[in-house]
Amino acid sequence: MAQGKVKELIEKYEEIRARKERLAKEKTAAEEEYKQIQIDLAEAITEIGEDSASNDGFVYSPKVQGKYSFRAQEDLEAEGLDKIEILKENGFGEIVKETVDWRTLNSTMKEVAESDEGIPDEVREILNVYDEIIVSRTKKASDKQGKLKEAFKRRGRNV
Numbered sequence: 001m002a003q004g005k006v007k008e009l010i011e012k013y014e015e016i017r018a019r020k021e022r023l024a025k026e027k028t029a030a031e032e033e034y035k036q037i038q039i040d041l042a043e044a045i046t047e048i049g050e051d052s053a054s055n056d057g058f059v060y061s062p063k064v065q066g067k068y069s070f071r072a073q074e075d076l077e078a079e080g081l082d083k084i085e086i087l088k089e090n091g092f093g094e095i096v097k098e099t100v101d102w103r104t105l106n107s108t109m110k111e112v113a114e115s116d117e118g119i120p121d122e123v124r125e126i127l128n129v130y131d132e133i134i135v136s137r138t139k140k141a142s143d144k145q146g147k148l149k150e151a152f153k154r155r156g157r158n159v
Helices: 001-049 073-078 082-088 102-114 142-154
Strands: 054-055 058-060
Touching: 001 054
Parallel strands: none
Antiparallel strands: 054 058
16 A cells, blocks of 8 residues: 555656646746847837837837846956955945855755764854755666666677
């Protein structure tokens, strides 16, 4: 009886995982289409010599928004530029924030928690510590072995 429940849950897990992957791909495609339709619509409105267009009670007004991002860190370093220092020196220090990426925090604390010393009490006081239950999904070892054997075969080796 329990095996049947596990099989049923695995099937549901796979169904939801596949749907999640499909939706992520659809979201990416939709975002690209959305950007392109905005460009096409702005171009069409501009071509008719108007500032906006109306439809079903909505007004569509094209505009240009300036966007800013840092150049690649490697390029800045190659030119001897420190973006943080330059911002501070030019009166933009208030927008510089000291942050810790959540992924870095998680991996660091996991490593420290598993060490003999553990997480210091002072650090533990500033953390929310909880367990998340997940199910990992990996290929069976036999599938991995098959891929390895194929890779060796392509290199002219029989294993």
